Amino acid sequence: MRKDKRRSPWDDFFLDIDDDFDDMRRRMNRILERIIENDSSFDGNPMIYGFSMRVGPDGKPRIQEFGNTTDPSNYQESRREPLTDVIEEEDRIRVVVELPGVVKEDILLDTTEDTLNIEVDTPNRRFSRKLDLPCCVDPESAKGTYNNGVLEVCLTRVERHKNSKKIVIE
Secondary structure, three states, X not given: OOOOOOOOHHHHHHHHHHHHHHHHHHHHHHHHHHHHHHOOOOOOOOOOEEEEEEEOOOOOEEEEEEEOOOOOOXXXXXXXXXXXXXXEOOXXXXXXXXXXXXXXXXXXXXXXXXXXXXXXXXXXXXXXXXXXXXXXXXXXXXXXXXXXXXXXXXXXXXXXXXXXOOXXXX
């Protein structure tokens, strides 16, 4: 740095962040090396797990887990959780799911008015995902298409049926 240039308080701030990221990268590399060395079931495929946040049509934030594993600590026994995106539209819900290497005959879908279950169980591919839908849907309206490893399921929105019974007081 030139002597005639003044140092800003931000200079040290960004220098500290760079050092923190370098330290974090070194730690993560050590952890991954230990996993690869000690886990004979590790097949080189990445394990992904995280959260996404969106604002729904009602203006409220929606937080959703994503990833390709339901239990990162038990990789060999777990089913992979497919990457999934739930898109709320005015009159329907679209669910887009990545299922690479799967044929459509191996995909099992089951829906209720507030959940969608996706299952694939083959010797080479095991996917599982139970989605809590952001609103009520008509299970009979479900339509699915599958092309190039991407499943799209469309469900029509419905008003929640409130089962109530009037009580007569005697």
